Amino acid sequence: MYTLSSKQPVPVYPFERDMVTGSSSFTIARSEGGLPYEDNLLIPHRKAYYLLVFVKHNRGRHWVDMTPYERKDNTLYFSAPDQILVKEAPTPFWGTQLTFTTEFLTLQQHAALRELPLVQNPHNGHELLLTVADGAFVEDILTKLETEYRHPGEWQHRMLTAHLTVLLTYLSRLYTEQFTGVEPSADQRLLKTYQAKIEECFRELHEVSAYASQLHLSAGHLSEVVKAQSGKPAIKHIHERLVLEAKRLLFYTPQSLKEIAFDLGFSDASYFNRFFKRETGLTPAEYRTAIRKMYQ
Template sequence: MSEEKHIPVHNLTYQEFQLTTLENGHPENFNDVHRHNFFEILWFKEVKDDSHLELDFENYHLKSNHICIIAPGQVFNMKLRGEKGYVFAISREIFQEICDVELILTNGAAPFFPDYESRKNCQGIIKLLEDEYHRNCRMNLIKAYLKAFCIIITEDLTSQEPLLHDKQRIQKLITLIDTYYITQKETRFYAEKLSISAHHLNDIVRISRGTTVKKMIAQRLLLEAKRELSFGALTVKEVAFRLGFNDSSYFSRFFKKHSGYSPEQFKNMND
């Protein structure tokens, strides 16, 4: 039985791009745990004191002017309580044209604050987007506006990275981990792919992200394990084998070390 039978997958059915608002009848049903097969940008212009969303099992308290980017495959849940803001639903193909930040293409972006100048510029772009979307809907022009919007908001996300070359290596590392994390769990493999030493790669990761390559791989494994255990029909042993663990007891120790719960406890919590 596939896990899609347990996690509803929301699709972009007849358009490559949809622009709607949170307050004016957004077509997607937010009120369930679900995944997308597209990218979604949420700009929460006004929220309630207790507004929050859940993204890949992490709970985020929302504040006004938070922006969140949800990538395909991420597990998302939010109950709307009268929040106001914008929702962009963007096909994978268009998003890959307008955004070149691997970190976001792979993992989306948890709620973050653009600075005041960025918000002001983005508001002007959205006005242009709304006019074009509801009148002529010329996709080349819409893509240009979306690209401008993404450049502005992603600059805020990447401005803290130390060096451009190291930033590019980190983005490439994230993509490599997402591709190989089940079969390749050693730092040396990723260092060789990036043509640097394992020691140098760990230095870059430690300085720019405050962690290690091993921990990044472990967090990616843990996330997939949580997805499978929460919504899939697989047993703990089946999840262990699917994620490349030959010994289910070792998988259980790994899961508890990184989450604080045994796989069985976590599975029961989400039944």
């Protein structure tokens, strides 16, 4: 697996407009044994969009953040914007890739899609194993999506939305079966909202009170609900997100500890060093050495 060798930050690949259809927020593409991976996908990178890949047949390994996935046949892989992705080698691929942007989900007609478990991904999973029947159903819906996508017309957008709703709803049912969970309560939704805010602001906001202010709640109430629902103090969620991003940068980039500390909103590199060791038991330098040695 490649790691970045320059001082540049992890590249973020924007959504690319489909040159055939002109779509700027949704694409679907099928591969029948081609090599779809560009060289720039073999280095650690982020995508500025959601990615779903239905694999009929493929071999190889890819990473989502620090988790490796050995690709399996008849399996769906998915990721959200800003996660660090990398593929280890280009290999022949049979299947279908579907992409859409955050802006696509903000459209009023897609409001229900935003709340689906596959999109929310509360368990931070990135792989769904499909039975033969599941695979046939998913492939059929993807075929219908591709047919509509390639034939613009007055009803195209509604048909795309209808087929996509069926697909993501079906996959969300599989998600809840493979990543067990129940319908969230009001307090659980608050926890999810808090975590989403952390995702947006963790580089700038390091205190619970700052998030409570954004959510128009008292810090005490927010802390009480978060602790009751997650079993962890509210501040721990902020710290864990900072540690996750620090680990990403330590693993995939050659950025100095000072640069990483500054990127994460720490004005003092020595404080970042102490913070990371307190949270993980290792200094940032020790973690970088250990994790890279593990996957050499």
